[in-house]
Structures are given as structure tokens and as C-alpha cells.
Amino acid sequence: DAGITQSPRYKITETGRQVTLMCHQTWSHSYMFWYRQDLGHGLRLIYYSAAADITDKGEVPDGYVVSRSKTENFPLTLESATRSQTSVYFCASSISGKQETQYFGPGTRLLVL
Amino acid sequence: QQPVQSPQAVILREGEDAVINCSSSKALYSVHWYRQKHGEAPVFLMILLKGGEQKGHEKISASFNEKKQQSSLYLTASQLSYSGTYFCGADSSYKLIFGSGTRLLVRP
Known part of the structure; x- marks a missing residue:
């Protein structure tokens, strides 16, 4: 019963490098979401996906760039990392998009030098 | 468009009550409440739906004023475990927009 997992949990990279954060859920939830969390801003939605091959x-x-070729995976790519993208990134999933609980992964702490 | 939460922070003694407010400028389908402890992921507490239905935590109550697009979370007889940051999420389409959070500290 893995639920929702994220990898890596911690990442240090340099400005200009491409970084991919992985998110995997075992519940077959239709919706998946990526948030970033910074002090003073709470959780801000980056991208979400209603199903495989549907993102917004x-x-x-x-x-940021996302893709969703399989229901269970929703990777987030920083094409050319910047220092302002230093943050904690959370992935979440829900059965459907509206009026349903979102279940959050453990987060990835990303530091861009 | 981010919902506004108040207060930003509150300190309680164990057993005291607290109210956390959330206000949105957009029409809402529902309001979600989450709690996050330091270094951990947010955890679901409650969903308040239009029409008064609630889904979630047994020991925490909340209200949703649909006309004013406002929600309040009521924490009664607070316990040490209630400490954390509380976020409301405004659901106006197929996604949540979260407020900036209310930091709650319960002291013995």
C-alpha cells in the first residue's frame, strides 16, 4: 500500500540544469496535481492533470513542464532551473477533481544554486 | 485570487478554542481544509460543500457561508496535536487554490 510517492526527496542542482521530479500513485486516481510551497505563499498550484494525456x-x-503518459505517473520537469525555483514541491492526487480529498505525497525539497 | 485566511497565527493553551477564517473573492463549489505539521505533507481535515454537507474529521467542525464565500474552521478544546499550519483550499473549478495558511501553536 504505497499510496503516493515522490522522488527524489532531496535535490541540489545548479542554475540552468534540467531537473525532473517524479510522482507515482498506486490508487488509480484520475486527478494529479503539482504544488510548490514557499514561506509566506502557502501552496501554489503549478500544473494539474485530469487523466492520462490531459494536463492544464x-x-x-x-x-515548468509536465507530462502524463500513464495514469499513475506525473513527472514535473524544470527545463532550466533558476534560483527562484528553490522550494518544496508536493504532488497530490484525488479520485476526481471536484469536491474530493487530495492526498499529498511526502514532498521534494529542491535547492537551486 | 488566493483566498485570504485570518488570523495569520494564533497561540493557544491546551483546552482553549480557536476559529480560523477563510474568505474567497470567487464563487466556490466547496471549501477544503488541510493541516500541515512542520516538515510533513498537508493532511486532509474536511470538505464543506454547497448545501451544507460536510465530509471529514469528527472532532473538528467548520462552516461554509455560500453567499459570502467564507468558511470558518472551529477547533474546540484544543490538544497539543492540533499544532501546525492550517490551509483552506478554495474549489471554484477542478482545482484547489490554497490560502497562505494560519499557524497554530497549542501550548501545555
Whole structure:
């Protein structure tokens, strides 16, 4: 019963490098979400996905790319990392998008030097 | 468009009550409440739906004023385990927009 997992849990990278954060859920939930959490801003939605091959932008999508070829995976890619992307990234999933509980992964702490 | 939470922080003695408010400028389908402890992921507490239905935690109550797009979370007889940051999530489409959080500290 793995639930929702994220990898890596911690990542240090340099400005300009490409970084991919992985998210995997075992519940076959339709919806998946990526958030970033910074002090003073709470949780901000980056991208979300309603199903495989269906993705849409959230509040702060610039500088990020997502894909969802399989229901259970929702990777988040920083194409050219910037220092402003230093943050804690949470992946979440829910059975459906509306009025349903979101279950969060443990988070990935990313530091961009 | 981010919902506004108040207060930003509150300190309680064990056994005291607290109210956390959440206000949105957009029409909402529902309001979600989550609690996050330091270094951990947010954990679901409650969903309040239009029409008054609630889903979630047995010991924590909340209200949702649909006309004002406001929700309040009521923490009664607080326990040490209630400490953490509370987030409301405004559901106006197929996604949640979270407030910036209310930090709650319960002291013995």
C-alpha cells in the first residue's frame, strides 16, 4: 500500500540544469496535481492533470513542464532551473477533481544554486 | 485570487478554542481544509460543500457561508496535536487554490 510517492526527496542542482521530479500513485486516481510551497505563499498550484494525456496550467506554470503518459505517473520537469525555483514541491492526487480529498505525497525539497 | 485566511497565527493553551477564517473573492463549489505539521505533507481535515454537507474529521467542525464565500474552521478544546499550519483550499473549478495558511501553536 504505497499510496503516493515522490522522488527524489532531496535535490541540489545548479542554475540552468534540467531537473525532473517524479510522482507515482498506486490508487488509480484520475486527478494529479503539482504544488510548490514557499514561506509566506502557502501552496501554489503549478500544473494539474485530469487523466492520462490531459494536463492544464495552475497558478504558477512558467518554467515548468509536465507530462502524463500513464495514469499513475506525473513527472514535473524544470527545463532550466533558476534560483527562484528553490522550494518544496508536493504532488497530490484525488479520485476526481471536484469536491474530493487530495492526498499529498511526502514532498521534494529542491535547492537551486 | 488566493483566498485570504485570518488570523495569520494564533497561540493557544491546551483546552482553549480557536476559529480560523477563510474568505474567497470567487464563487466556490466547496471549501477544503488541510493541516500541515512542520516538515510533513498537508493532511486532509474536511470538505464543506454547497448545501451544507460536510465530509471529514469528527472532532473538528467548520462552516461554509455560500453567499459570502467564507468558511470558518472551529477547533474546540484544543490538544497539543492540533499544532501546525492550517490551509483552506478554495474549489471554484477542478482545482484547489490554497490560502497562505494560519499557524497554530497549542501550548501545555
